[in-house]
Structures are given as C-alpha cells and as structure tokens.
Amino acid sequence: MSAQKSILYPLVAVLVLILIPVIGVKLGLSYFFAVVVPYAAFITFFGGILCKVINWARSPVPFRITTTCGQEKSFDWVKHNKFDNPFTNRQVLVRMALEVLCFRSLFRNLKMEMREGPKLAYGSAKWLWLGALAFHWSFLVILLRHMRFFAQPVPGFVDVLQNVDGFFELGIPQLFLTDAVIVAALTYLFLRRVVVPQIRYISLPSDYFPLYVLFGLVLSGIGMRYFFRVDIVKVKELAMSLVTLKPAVPDGIGTLFYVHLFMLSVLFAYFPFSKLAHMAGVFLSPTRNLANNSRAKRHINPWNYPVKVHTYEEYEEEFREKMKEVGLPVEKE
Amino acid sequence: MADIPKPEELAKIDHTPPETPWMETPTVFRDGMWCYGAKPQNIEAVGMPNPREWSPKDEDWKLPDNWKEIVLDGMKDRLGKFRSFKLFMDICVRCGACADKCHYFIGSGDPKNMPVLRAELLRSLYRKNFTLGGKLFGKLAGGRDLTMDVFKELWYYMFQCSECRRCSVFCPYGIDTAEITMMGRELINLLGCNIDWIQAPVANCYRTGNHLGIQPHAYVSMIEFFCDEIEDVTGVRVNPTFNRKGAEILFITPSGDVFADPGTYTAMGYLMLFHYLESMGLDITWSTYASEGGNFGFFTSHEMAKRLNAKMYAEAKRLGVKWILGGECGHMWRVVHQYMDTFNGPADFLEEPVSPITGTKFENAKSTKMVHICEFTADLIRHNKLNLDPSRNDNLVVTFHDSCNPSRGMGFFEEPRYVIKNVCNNFYEMPSNTIREETFCCGSGAGLNAGENLELRMRGGLPRANAVKHVHEKHGVNMLACICAIDRAALPTLMEYWVPDVEVTGVHELVGNALILEGEKKRTTDLRGEPLPGMEDIEDEDL
Amino acid sequence: MKIYDGRKIIPGILIAALIFSFPFWLNFGKAAVPPKPRLPKGVKNCVKGTMYMRTSHMQLLNDWRNLVVRKNVRIFVAPTGKEYAMSLQNGCLKCHESKADFCDQCHTYLDVKPFCWDCHLAPKENK
Amino acid sequence: MEKSRRDFLKIGGISALGLSALPALKVLAGKKQPMYKLSDKALKGKRWAMVVDMKKCWEKQQKGECKDCFVACHSFHNVPQIDNPKREIKWIWTEPYKNAFPNLEYEYTDEVLKGKPFIVLCNHCSKPPCVRVCPTQATFQRKDGIVMMDYHRCIGCRYCMAACPYGSRSFNWGDPRPYIKKENMAFPTRTKGVVEKCNFCAERLAVGLKPLCVEACKAGALVFGDLGDPESEVSKLLKSNYTIRRKNDLGTHPNIYYII
Amino acid sequence: MTLRDLLIKRKDDIVKEWFDLVLEAYPDESKDFFRKQQNRFANPMGHNIREGISGLYDVIVDHGCDSEKAAPFLDQIIRIRAIQEFPPSVALAFVLEFKELVRREVSAGHEELSEEVNKLEQNLDKLALQAFDVYMGCRERIFELRVNELRNLMFGALERANLVSFPAEGEKEVKENKI
Structure with missing residues (x-):
C-alpha cells in the first residue's frame, strides 16, 4: 500500500467513526452510545488484553536472552552495571521500571558527542524519546485527571494533579499543560511519520489509525473544555451511573461528548488487536525482563528435547587409526 | 550537435528507486550481497530436509510442493515455542528508533536493512496468517501472502543480518532482530535453503x-x-x-x-x-x-x-x-x-x-x-x-x-x-x-x-x-x-x-x-615473527 | 492450557486489572448523589440562559472581568433590557446569596476549585 | 497571559472546528449580541489628576491628628494593616519631605518644609514605567490616564515595584485577609503573591463619585479632576498656584501635584 | 572576479548541492539519514562523502584538479561507492555532475567567466578519468581480498597440516606475498 493510501484510508475511517455517534445521537440512540458502546469497549479492552497476555504467556521463554547494555556481574573488583545488565530479579525490576517509566532504551539515543558543523545538531532520536515520553505521560495524567468524573468524593490525588497541571493558571477554565503537551506530542508523532522518509516508508495504515483516533479523542476533549462546552455535571452523572453499574443517561449532554466517548471506546476496543498491545507487551519482553545470570543459574527450557548428536564413540570409530598415529589416547584399542 | 547529450546529462540517469511501498518493491539479488546455497551433501550430513543442487540465483529453488504449508506450520510451531517471537511479532510500533542502528543500513542505505523492515518481512506473514485483522483486512492491516518472491526476499534479508543485536539495545520494547532472524533462518532451513558457508x-x-x-x-x-x-x-x-x-x-x-x-x-x-x-x-x-x-x-x-x-x-x-x-x-x-x-x-x-x-x-x-x-x-x-x-x-x-x-x-x-x-x-x-x-x-x-x-x-x-x-x-x-x-x-x-x-x-x-616464560631466550620478534623494534640490535651484544 | 511464568504473569494481570477497574471498586455499592444547587427565590432569570450559565458561567465571568477592569464597562444589558452590574460580589452574589448552597454544590461534585474566592469575598453564611 | 491563551484557543479552535462542526455552529449561530455599557452617571475625563494642597492639610493637622483620607481609602479597599514595615501594604500614606522630594531637598531647605509629612499615593504617571515593565500587562494605563492593575493577571514578578520610582506599590507576601479588620463586602481583597496600589477609585468614578480620599478630606486639601478640561478645578488650581511634582526630572510625568 | 573567487565565495552552497547530488542515487528513505545524521560515527557514509566532496572542491578550486592532491578525496568517496550496488557510470557521475553546478553558477550573472569554465571542464574530465582508475582499483582490491581470503584459509591449513613443503626461504616469500 502506498504511503498516501496508508495515510488517507485510516483518516477516512476515523472521520466516518466520528460521524457515527453524531448521527446516532441525532437518531435518539444516546443510550446505545452512552452505555452499550462504552461497556462493550471496556469489556473488549479487558478481555482482549487478558487474552493477549495469556496468549503470550502460553509460549514459554525457552532461553535467557537478555540484551545486556552494560558490564555484567563479574569479579568484586569489576564495577557491575546493575540496571543495564541486571543479575538479580530486584535489579531487573529497576531496569523494567526505567524502561517503562522513562523509556530508557530510547533515551540511549541522547548521547551527544563530536558533531560536525558549527552548531550542535541533535539527532532526531532524542526528539522521539521526548515526544514519546510527553505523549505517554500526558495521556496518563489526563486519564487520571478524569477520575474526577468517576469518583465521589473525588480522590485527593486528582486535586494534586489538577493543581500541578494547571500551574500556569492560564485562561478560564484554566489551561491544563497536559492538554497542550499531548496535542503537541501527537502532532510531532504524526508529522515525523509523514515527513521523515524512513518512517513514512515503514508506516502502515495501522500506525496512522490509532494516531487519528487519539487526535479525535484529544481534540474533542479539549473542545469540550475550552470551546463548545457541555454540561459536565450531567457527564459526571452518566459516568457515575456507569461505574456504579446503574446506567442512566441524563438528557442534554452535547453531541461533542458522545464523539469523545465514542473515540475513547474505539481506542479501548482497538487496543488488544493492535500494536497498542505494547502497553502490556513491554512487561513481557524477554530481552528486558530477565536477569543476565544464565551462567550462574540454570534456565529451564520446558520443551527441551533430546537431539541426535555425533557421539565420541562414533567419532573415535571413524578416526581411531589416525588418532593412534599421532599418539592420541583412544577408548577402544 | 544539439542531439548529442552532454556527458553530465548522460550521467544524470534517474537512479532514484521508484517510489513504491516496500511490500510492492521486488527484491533484486545483487551480486556480492548473497552467499551460495547449501550443497546437498552438507545438508544430508546432518539429516536436514531437502538436500539438492541449487543456487539462489535460480528461478526454481526446487522446493517441495507443500513448501508454503511447511513454512507456515513451522511458523506456528515456533510461535508456540518462543514467547520472544510471538511478542516481537505483536508489539512493534514502528517508531523507527532501530532504523539507523543497523550497520548494514548505515553502510548501504538499503531501506529493507532497517531492522524494523527486516522484521516486517516476517511480521507481514504473521499478520496475514495468524491474526484476525490480517486475515480480514489483508494489506490494510499490514499482512501479505507468502509467495515465492516473498520467500526469496525473506531469504535475501535474513542472510543480510549478522544477529548483532545492536538494534535491540535501542528498541523501547527490547525487540531483538537477532531473535527474528534466527526464526527466519529456521524457517528457511525447513526447506533446505541454508547458505553453504554456514551449512558446510x-x-x-x-x-x-x-x-x-x-x-x-x-x-x-x-x-x-x-x-x-x-x-x-x-x-x-x-x-x-x-x-x-x-x-x-x-x-x-x-x-x-x-x-x-x-x-x-x-x-x-x-x-x-x-x-x-x-x-x-x-x-x-x-x-x-x-x-x-x-x-x-x-x-x-x-x-x-x-x-x-x-x-x-x-x-x-x-x-x-x-x-x-x-x-x-x-x-x-x-x-x-x-x-x-x-x-x-x-x-x-x-x-x-x-x-x-x-x-x-x-x-x-x-x-x-x-x-x-x-x-x-x-x-x-x-x-x-x-x-x-x-x-x-x-x-x-x-x-x-x-x-x-x-x-x-x-x-x-x-x-x-x-x-x-x-x-x-x-x-x-x-x-x-x-x-x-x-x-x-x-x-x-x-x-x-x-x-x-x-x-x-x-x-x-x-x-x-x-x-x-x-x-x-x-x-x-x-x-x-x-x-x-x-x-x-x-x-x-x-x-x-x-x-x-x-x-x-x-x-x-x-x-x-x-608473558615472560621461565628460561626463555631474549625475544627479538613477536609471535608473528616480526622484529621487535629496539630489541633486535641488542641481541648480538648480549650473546 | 499451560501458562508459563504464571507466578509472575497472573499477579501482574491481577494488579493491572485492579488498577484499571479502580473507578468501579472505588464506588462499589455507593449511590451517586447528583448536586443540587439552590436557586435564588423570587428571581426567574439569570443574565443569560440556564444552559449557557451551566456550561459557560466561568467564561462569562472571565469576559466580564476583562471588560470591567480593562475596558471600564460595568453594566450588562440583557436581551430583555434588564441591566445588571457586572460584578461577582456586587452582582451575582446579590441573587445567589450562598456560595455553599449554590457554587460549591457542583464545584465540589466535579472537583473544580476556582480561584475566584482567593480575592472575592463570599457572602457570610447565616449560621 | 491573555494573549497566549487567545492564541491557544485560536489554534485549538480551528482544529476542533473541523471535528465538531455541529455543536460549534449551534453556539455561533443565532444568539443576539448582548450589550455592555458604562453607567450614564460615570465621570469622564481625559487626564485625571489630583492637586494636594499640603498647606491645608498641615493646618488641619495642627488642630489634631487627621487620617481621614487613609482610613476611608484603606477600609473601603480592604487594604490590610500589617505593622511589619517590610511587608506593609499601602495605597495612600505620608512621607517626610526629604523622601517625597529628595531632589528638591538641600542643606538649607526651608524650615517650613523640613520634616513635614506629605500625602503620597500612586502618581498615575502619564508615562508610567511600571506599565512598560509588566510582562503580563497586568498593569496598564487607561485612556483617561489611570494606571490600573488587573490582579487576575499579576504573576507577582515585582518588576513594577522595581520600576516605580515612588514606592507606590506593595507586594502581598502572604494572604492579606487575616490583617483586614473588617472586610468590605463590596470590594474584593487581594491574594498572596500579587502587587497592589491605589486605583484612583476607578470603581467610584464609574458610578459618578470622586475618589474616597478626596471625599473624606474635610480640609479640602485633596482636589480631583480632569486636566483635559481647562475649566476643571484642578486646571484652575494649577494655573493659579505654584505646584511641584515628585521627582519631576525622571520624566514619568506624575499626575499628582502639590501646593506647598 | 575570477572563477576561483566565485567558487571560493560560493563554496558552502555548491558543496551542499553537490553532496545532495551524490545522495540522489540512494533511496529517499535513507537519503535523509545520510544527510541529517551529523554524528560521524553513526553515519560514516554521509560523513566520508561530505568530507571527500568538500576536500575535492578545494583541490579543484585551488590546485586545478591536481591528481596527486585529489587522490585521497576521490578515494574517500569512491571506496564507499565501489562496494555499493552502483554501476561505475552512476558511482562516478558525481565528478561530471560538478560541471553543471559550476555552469549554473556562472550563468547566474557571471557569463564573462565562461572561458575559465571551459578550462575547468577540461580538468574535470581528467579528474573523471582518474576517478575511474580509483574505482577500478577498489574493485580489483575487492576481488583480490576475496581471493586472498580463500587462499590464506586453504593454504594455512595445508601448511600446518604439513601437507605442503617449501624450499627453506620459500616460506617467507609466501608470507610477504600475502599483502
């Protein structure tokens, strides 16, 4: 599929997906879009990820194939790089935490040394790390901030997040940094796919689709907060009714909210069937989550089977005379 | 006069490769880039399948009729045996962090030498044959059919990877191309298509x-x-x-x-x-x-x-x-x-x-x-x-x-x-x-x-x-x-x-x-027999 | 069906499930009580329509603030012709006499903490 | 602050428009534009100014201490009374001659002036340095000359305090509310971390009243009016009296004039 | 203004264009990387070609394509091109493509220099021939290495297995022949 098609087809798909709730709500299907779709999406997300993880777990890790990125544990007098080459499970935990929370591996690209030219040039990879980190963290913070709709009373951490996030007290309602950051990060992630020839070449429709869905999700959310407001008291009533399993749809929530909710549902439902499964997969990656202690501790391959080998006896049988000639000891004379 | 092209015009042949997506760009075997196929006696010697005389340059690789089945069954078998393989097929987000880490890509500029694409060669088969999305949406979901050309392409690029794992260091999920290449080569070996430099x-x-x-x-x-x-x-x-x-x-x-x-x-x-x-x-x-x-x-x-x-x-x-x-x-x-x-x-x-x-x-x-x-x-x-x-x-x-x-x-x-x-x-x-x-x-x-x-x-x-x-x-x-x-x-x-x-x-x-051995003579050369500067002259005096 | 590394993966799944279902168990068995802001007695209309005021009163207040402080415009004329002082303390709160019974109802429900009250004085509640 | 927010809204708005044209149109279409106005009674002027006749003030003071103007201003505007001089907040207060007019003081200054208190407040300069330095335009100048503060926008950087040559500005190091004896419910307080100063009673001018200090001064020492109007009392006073301004040579063009 | 002055003045721009022309032969997906990655170790090809081009430029401008001075820079570029999959016509086109760059410069308001350009072009033709020698040298080297590898392997094995014998001095000669 050509790059243009890869970029366009998913865009069309997402635009159609946006129209669905818009028309649906007009047709009076708000219960379907406010209750059925979100529940279904949530169940798909949960069930799908569970199936995916179990599916991965059904394949064993036959060998201990840690990728080592630092000095292994050796003599006492050799400095062991504990977190890039863990020896114990505890060190693996730290390595995984660095990987999951700070994107350590992408960060490796940050190293800066001798560069050509008069000014310092930064490799694009550094931006990738920054963009990815900015996106994932703001997504998480935004998700957690939404807890204000899902809990009564609202837990304290939400307050803290809102205060930090709205630190600059810009505008009314106050601008959340993460809102701006996530738009910027998504734009960056999208643009680099479109603009950098290498990345455009390797990108599939399934790389653009989630980006568009995220754009739809984020922009509809920002739209609701800053421009075309909806009655969020009712939004919370709906949200609370969903999480207390007593679904009831209040009248008069703006259409934009349904778009937002639908995009979220699409994203959640799409998760387990796509590359987005990396969210769970990153924890299972055998090159990262295993200690590099395979010489000190035996690793078992559950499907290890006996193989045909060329035994010493067969070997000696073939070469006995020649061995004797040069004085090599033999088992049988 | 005007009809004769100037030298620089002659040289200006459009050598930029056509702008086709990688799945549709056929792989041309370039000399100097591939190794000879395994000789039948070397395959036979260890009891591996399909020993025969063949060359990768041949049109016909003399594969058994059910070769596709063999490859796909082999893939299924390995997906069940190696979590690494299954996981790495699923979770790549094609972020491109690995792209410029491969020495073959850096040295040649062949885009299919980007680790992510090398893996995509197999991943496209995985999607088409082992995932719902790929079965339903085909190319739209990044899947493609296993054809002889695809298999040859796989062969060509699996033997352009030295399993050095450099890309794996930079991958945010630790996807290891070596692991993928190893699987690719296992599949290739199910059809007796190893290179002789390994098989011998x-x-x-x-x-x-x-x-x-x-x-x-x-x-x-x-x-x-x-x-x-x-x-x-x-x-x-x-x-x-x-x-x-x-x-x-x-x-x-x-x-x-x-x-x-x-x-x-x-x-x-x-x-x-x-x-x-x-x-x-x-x-x-x-x-x-x-x-x-x-x-x-x-x-x-x-x-x-x-x-x-x-x-x-x-x-x-x-x-x-x-x-x-x-x-x-x-x-x-x-x-x-x-x-x-x-x-x-x-x-x-x-x-x-x-x-x-x-x-x-x-x-x-x-x-x-x-x-x-x-x-x-x-x-x-x-x-x-x-x-x-x-x-x-x-x-x-x-x-x-x-x-x-x-x-x-x-x-x-x-x-x-x-x-x-x-x-x-x-x-x-x-x-x-x-x-x-x-x-x-x-x-x-x-x-x-x-x-x-x-x-x-x-x-x-x-x-x-x-x-x-x-x-x-x-x-x-x-x-x-x-x-x-x-x-x-x-x-x-x-x-x-x-x-x-x-x-x-x-x-x-x-x-x-x-290393100074006990009872050794004055060394005048190193182990390669090359004279050690400053030591050869003294030799005679010492004697 | 054999699951490998179940001793690590299953607790992992459980922890993840617990985190993702957080809103469900947090509210388990609780009844959600929607807020009930007390409307002023005897006054039917606010400066703008109810829907607009529900969703965008903060925008209105912010716009007013700009107009009053920076443009020295201090009176709002509603489409009905009625004039209102564009002032939180000397306008809004004259009708909406109780911050606790009106503003805080929804604000607390939705965890909105506007900084109006850092400077503007809320009416003293009747004890 | 306003600007950046607007910019963000613009960019975001454009992209959001594409997404959700329907609700957008709903909001944009139909509504009758509401009207805003200023009270008919509002005082209008081209260049508000004040003439302080210190002689009248001193005369009054001799009969007994008078703080009417300060009290009227501070109690209405919820100005906290903090005794610590490093943290005190003041809109209108007194300074001795040598502080108020350091450039006019010399060794043999008239005994009449030496040590005499002068009423000082924000000079509402025609060329206010505080406005120039404010990074968020929280301090700005109205068309009628009043140097106003928009406390919502103040980020507490205190550049204005450094720029003001008259020390007319105070900074709230903490929450001022505990220091306000009786809160005036008709006027807001300030919050921790903002700068404040005299606003020439802009809120009173808007309803046709003169500044509180002017109204409160029984001696008639404070006269407020429009210098743009040659018939105004202030214009006449300036014509008929020798007046001085604080630190005239700095070129800020203060609008508080003193008769001594 | 002489052609030399012009070329010295415009060096940065022309070298950049020339570099881009050389990269034209690579797929879009990699061109960008070769052009943008500035770390000389992460991008040895881009680095060497850029350095070679720039050096060659100076030689052309200052030394009239002096073959001795041009040799290391030609080598720096062509050594890489020789192991990539270009036919010599493409691998070496960059020398002749330089002519067009110069002509474009001159036609933009310096027509009076066309006489000098003719001379430069003659030199460039010589340079192109020299480039051919370098290319062939590299290709021959490749084949030589290929042969040597095989021979060393076989020969070393035979030698140590005592399956070949030499005259007393022969051994040394063989070693030296190995290059």
Missing part, C-alpha cells in the same frame, strides 16, 4: 568436531606446529596434551584460532599461558572431539545449535574434568552464556569453577561451569601471578573492538580491557557510540563471512572501520584487538580495504607477547 561448517563440525573438518591427527599436528613456532620465538618448548582423561580443566576454543591467521597467534598465546601456569598447578587438556568453540548451528536453528554444542559437555564428562575454560570467541560465548546450560545441562558432573592458581571462585559461572579465558587471565593479573613485560608490545598502538555477542549477549566489557591494559602500554578507545553495548559489528557475523558476499561485508563493516580509521588517524592505532574468532577472520580483510595500516589481533596474542 555445520556438517564438518558435526562429523569432525570443528568447522573446517580437520581430522584429529591434523588438529594435533597443527598445534604442534604452533609449539615449534613458539620455540622459535622464545626458546621454550610447550607441551600441550590432548583428550587427556583426568585433567582438571578442559580447554575449548574456536577452531578459527587453530586454522587461520591471525587467530593462530592467539592460539600460541593460550599455549604459552598454559605452559607458564603448568608449574603453578594448572592441569589442562585440549580436545580433538570438542575442537570447536564456535557454533554455526546457532546460525541454522536452535536444534542444530544444541546438537553441535552437546559435544562440550559430553567431552567434559568423558574426560572427567572439573570445569571448562573457553577461548576468545563471540557467538560461542553467546551460546555458552545464554544457551548451553539450557540446551545440554545440567552440568552436575562438573564442579563449580575455581582457579587453581589464585583460588578465585568464578561465582558467575557456577551453574554452566565454563569460564572465559579473559576472565581467567584478568584474575591471574589481578593477583599478580603473571610476569609480564608490556614493553614488548610497544610497537603496537592498540584499540579494542567489542564483539557483538559478548557485548550485548553477556556484558563482557571490562575483563578484556583489563588484560589489554596490563600487557600493552599504548591503548586507545574508539568513540563511545561505537564500543561497548553500542559496538558496531564486523559486518561478517552470524555465518556471513563468506567470500562471495564481500561487498555486503565491506558495507556492513564500514561503520566499524570508520571508527578504527578515526583512532588510527588520531592516535596512530595500528592494532585492533578483539575477542572473537569471526572478527579475527573478517576484520583483517575489512581493515585491508578501509584502513590498510591496521592489523588485527586476539587479546591472548598480546598476552603471549608480554
């Missing part, structure tokens, strides 16, 4: 114990040849033993050290070290049966790797040694470190390795019971057990090339450096993004050091050579040290092309040069 050593190793098919008597006489050479240089006669039962330690090194320069000088280094330690209580033997540390089976399939590797423990058990000492080798150590115990363990007939000289317990090898000779030597030097004269290496300005497998599959960085720094006075590191875990491959790893694919090797080795050239120009480096037999075989050619003034050595060759 496999067949040889299976039968004679080493890749070159050298028979036991020849093996012994070669080592005796080294003993003569050592005597020439040092005046001391070393007496190694072979297949000796009851020895304390079994020594296994890649056969490259015994057969090809400059590895042979490294072998002399081992011999001298063992001789030196003999009086201090070292009791070591070589084996002709387990005469190969390397494992080209590892470039074929896990099963073949296990079959070849089995000889190490089998021989150790037969000879009744306490533990095994391994020579300098790259992929050998990947196998020993990460696979051997799992393949053929537990090695409960051996004892936890203890250095007979220093009493150091090698805690990090207590299960596999195999110790790297650089660990062993570093420990000796640390305990001041070696009498060294580093000035004998003063004619050398040394840099160290971290070999891929010990670097990224083991984390073996400090020990060889410690040894080098103690036996050489002039040591300079290459730039930091080309060493340690970020080291560049020699371009010839994973069984790709054939002759017919020299262009591929020169391209793949360009990043490494470029860094060597830098230290050569900046510090006058003239010796590239490494701890890998493939490196020692491939790097000299690479250097001859890119940086002709730099030679290649193993770490223990440097040790051999510096």
